[in-house]
Amino acid sequence: MDNAPNAPSEVHIMSNISESKKEKAQSAINKKAAMGEDIDLSQFTRSAEEHPYRKDPSELNAATKSKMLEAGLMLDDPSQRTGTFIQMDNTPIHSSVKEEGVEVMPVSQAMKKHDWLADYYWKAVAVDTDKYTASVELGQNDGYFIRTLPGVKTNYPVQACLYLSKAKFAQNVHNIIIAEENSELHIITGCTTSLGNEPGMHMGVSEFYIKKGAKVTFTMIHSWNPEFAVRPRTAAIIEEDGLFLSNYVLMKPVNTIQMNPIARCNGKNATARFNSILVARPDSNIDVGSRVYLNAPGARTEIISRAITMGGNIVARGYIEGNAPGVKGHLECRGLILTEKGTIHAIPELKGNLAGIDLYHEAAVGKIAEEEVEYLMARGMTREQATATIVRGFLRVDIEGLPSMLNDELQRAVKTSENDFM
Amino acid sequence: MLEIKNLSVAVEGKKILHNVNLTIGTGETHVLLGPNGSGKTTLLMTIMGFPKYQVTDGNILFKGEDITKMPMDERARLGIGISFQRPPVVRGVKTKDMVMASMKDKSTPELVATLANKTDLTEFLERDINYGFSGGEIKRSEMMQLLAQKPDLALLDEPESGVDLENIALIGKLINELLEKDSPMHSRNSMGLIITHTGHILEYVNARNGYIMLDGTISCMGDPHEILTEIKACGYGQCAKCAFRSAHHV
Numbered sequence: 001m002d003n004a005p006n007a008p009s010e011v012h013i014m015s016n017i018s019e020s021k022k023e024k025a026q027s028a029i030n031k032k033a034a035m036g037e038d039i040d041l042s043q044f045t046r047s048a049e050e051h052p053y054r055k056d057p058s059e060l061n062a063a064t065k066s067k068m069l070e071a072g073l074m075l076d077d078p079s080q081r082t083g084t085f086i087q088m089d090n091t092p093i094h095s096s097v098k099e100e101g102v103e104v105m106p107v108s109q110a111m112k113k114h115d116w117l118a119d120y121y122w123k124a125v126a127v128d129t130d131k132y133t134a135s136v137e138l139g140q141n142d143g144y145f146i147r148t149l150p151g152v153k154t155n156y157p158v159q160a161c162l163y164l165s166k167a168k169f170a171q172n173v174h175n176i177i178i179a180e181e182n183s184e185l186h187i188i189t190g191c192t193t194s195l196g197n198e199p200g201m202h203m204g205v206s207e208f209y210i211k212k213g214a215k216v217t218f219t220m221i222h223s224w225n226p227e228f229a230v231r232p233r234t235a236a237i238i239e240e241d242g243l244f245l246s247n248y249v250l251m252k253p254v255n256t257i258q259m260n261p262i263a264r265c266n267g268k269n270a271t272a273r274f275n276s277i278l279v280a281r282p283d284s285n286i287d288v289g290s291r292v293y294l295n296a297p298g299a300r301t302e303i304i305s306r307a308i309t310m311g312g313n314i315v316a317r318g319y320i321e322g323n324a325p326g327v328k329g330h331l332e333c334r335g336l337i338l339t340e341k342g343t344i345h346a347i348p349e350l351k352g353n354l355a356g357i358d359l360y361h362e363a364a365v366g367k368i369a370e371e372e373v374e375y376l377m378a379r380g381m382t383r384e385q386a387t388a389t390i391v392r393g394f395l396r397v398d399i400e401g402l403p404s405m406l407n408d409e410l411q412r413a414v415k416t417s418e419n420d421f422m
Numbered sequence: 423m424l425e426i427k428n429l430s431v432a433v434e435g436k437k438i439l440h441n442v443n444l445t446i447g448t449g450e451t452h453v454l455l456g457p458n459g460s461g462k463t464t465l466l467m468t469i470m471g472f473p474k475y476q477v478t479d480g481n482i483l484f485k486g487e488d489i490t491k492m493p494m495d496e497r498a499r500l501g502i503g504i505s506f507q508r509p510p511v512v513r514g515v516k517t518k519d520m521v522m523a524s525m526k527d528k529s530t531p532e533l534v535a536t537l538a539n540k541t542d543l544t545e546f547l548e549r550d551i552n553y554g555f556s557g558g559e560i561k562r563s564e565m566m567q568l569l570a571q572k573p574d575l576a577l578l579d580e581p582e583s584g585v586d587l588e589n590i591a592l593i594g595k596l597i598n599e600l601l602e603k604d605s606p607m608h609s610r611n612s613m614g615l616i617i618t619h620t621g622h623i624l625e626y627v628n629a630r631n632g633y634i635m636l637d638g639t640i641s642c643m644g645d646p647h648e649i650l651t652e653i654k655a656c657g658y659g660q661c662a663k664c665a666f667r668s669a670h671h672v
């Protein structure tokens with residue numbers, strides 16, 4: 001099968017490529033990230049015990065399943081899922097798929113199956129971006145491969161879980177997602193841990209390839225613990241008429257998370273949408289942005305973020321660059337400060353490189369307006385109810401283009417977490 | 423019954439209302455007139471219990487209970503409701519949510535739909551409250567929320583201002599429903615206090631008691647239609663001197 005954009009015909013070219021990638025990674029192994037505090041990787045181990053393969057993931061113990069459910073994984077009744085992938089520490093413990101034309105498997109297995117797959121490695125994300133991408137290249141422990149064949153439209157989302165059970169362990173995964181031409185793929189990814197208060201680290205590279213006319217929705221729910229350091233590195237390449245819709249929910253405590261995913265709208269009328277819901281508990285440091293490059297005529301984007309601090313710090317970034325005529329972009333950052341402590345730093349950026357582009361942004365950071373609380377109280381709500389209603393409303397982002405079932409899932413994830421802070 | 427006795431109110435340290443006295447019997451509808459900035463909204467907000475309005479003197483009694491210090495949400499639950507002159511936009515909170523919150527446990531999707539239909543706001547239920555609403559739509563939405571709440575005392579701040587003629591008739595009808603105007607006075611539970619500048623609403627809603635608020639004081643009371651005629655003829659400037667004042671001074 002010749003699917004890669006530039007499929008190499010000879011094996012030795014491939015090994016040369018992979019060698020040069022290793023070299024590049026090696027050169028970046030101490031390279032600090034452009035943003036976020038520097039994490040000392042030497043405090044984490046890479047090795048973890050193997051976990052047994054689970055043919056039926058509903059056999060996992062109840063505590064594990066409930067953690068996974070918080071992160072969007074339905075294991076007891078997967079009837080509304082097209083496929084499932086679970087990786088525990090270093091071991092993919094389950095992968096399955098129910099629909100024709102959809103592939104879900106560990107990326108190590110996919111590499112054996114598709115000789116062209118190596119060409120998709122590090123095409124969207126640069127291997128030498130920083131020490132975290134370098135670490136994933138040099139110490140990779142699998143990850144998932146999800147692909148829809150041309151024209152295949154999944155009815156239900158594929159669910160994937162990256163799970164950490166070992167303390168002081170750093171997970172290095174590399175995920176590759178490919179939506180072939182005119183296909184439609186929905187993914188729910190939950191990243192979570194069974195560790196209550198022990199440190200851990202997650203590094204995950206995710207590369208999305210959205211071919212002509214294809215549509216991918218990607219909903220990622222993070223549920224870590226107050227000692228976790230998290231450094232995802234994500235990029236998507238979107239071809240003509242393709243759509244990438246990414247939703248990110250972080251409402252549980254975390255020590256530090258920094259990510260700034262990129263979407264490159266390279267084909268005519270390619271569209272990228274990012275929605276982020278960020279809640280910073282006390283002592284959480286969150287630095288999350290989205291960057292979109294509108295590189296072809298008619299490309300469009302919308303970046304929306306909602307940030308709430310209950311004492312932690314949030315940097316909410318957004319960057320749109322217009323490099324082709326007739327592109328449109330809208331950036332909206334809204335932040336709510338619920339406590340005396342805590343900061344929200346909204347950094348919306350727009351860059352236009354030619355005439356005939358239309359980019360704009362809105363940003364607002366503040367506390368809940370007293371006038372709004374009182375308006376609701378005048379209808380009989382208590383102050384607490386009024387505040388909770390406004391916060392809930394703040395977190396309710398109506399996401400254009402998201403199938404209603406996925407929207408329900410997203411709202412469910414938001415609701416589950418809301419209960420612990422309201 | 424609502425009784426206001428010797429009420430004085432300050433907002434952010436500034437004295438706005440002075441020694442206001444007012445009694446509304448159960449089943450009655452009273453009308454508050456007066457020039458811009460005279461303190462009409464301040465009186466309504468104080469009765470509702472907005473924390474910004476500080477009672478420096480006097481008392482408010484409702485259903486026989488002294489509510490002067492009662493928190494606003496408790497007053498709402500006790501049966502006081504207000505339609506705002508300029509309500510805020512609350513992003514993310516849908517109009518439907520406001521209606522349901524106003525109804526509390528009685529709320530059902532059918533009742534919400536009926537109310538929306540009645541106020542011609544069916545398409546607005548899923549919209550953020552007051553976001554991008556026109557002046558007239560805001561007034562109808564305020565009425566919808568009040569009808570959902572069904573307060574015993576409805577405080578209506580300029581319910582018809584900015585509303586076209588056809589919709590004034592609709593607002594009038596809704597107010598009559600809210601104030602149970604179809605039932606005989608003795609069997610009504612509701613009372614109303616309506617602020618109006620033009621008096622247009624009085625063509626649809628019957629009211630026999632009217633007041634003029636001047637510089638934070640109620641300076642005149644009588645039949646609202648007669649007071650309005652007087653104001654139209656002489657203006658508020660003449661109010662202080664007019665014959666009405668000496669005859670009906672409170």
Ligand SMILES: Nc1ncnc2c1ncn2[C@@H]1O[C@H](COP(=O)(O)OP(=O)(O)OP(=O)(O)O)[C@@H](O)[C@H]1O
Pocket residue numbers: 433434436438456457458459460461462463464465507
């Ligand atoms: N927060 C405040 N700080 C200072 N002054 C205030 C404040 N709120 C209201 N006022 C003043 O109190 C006075 C009475 O205002 P109020 O809104 O009650 O008038 P009103 O009779 O309802 O007028 P209108 O017919 O224009 O609605 C005005 O002079 C107003 O500027």
Ligand SMILES: [Mg+2]
Pocket residue numbers: 462463464507579
């Ligand atoms: Mg007023």
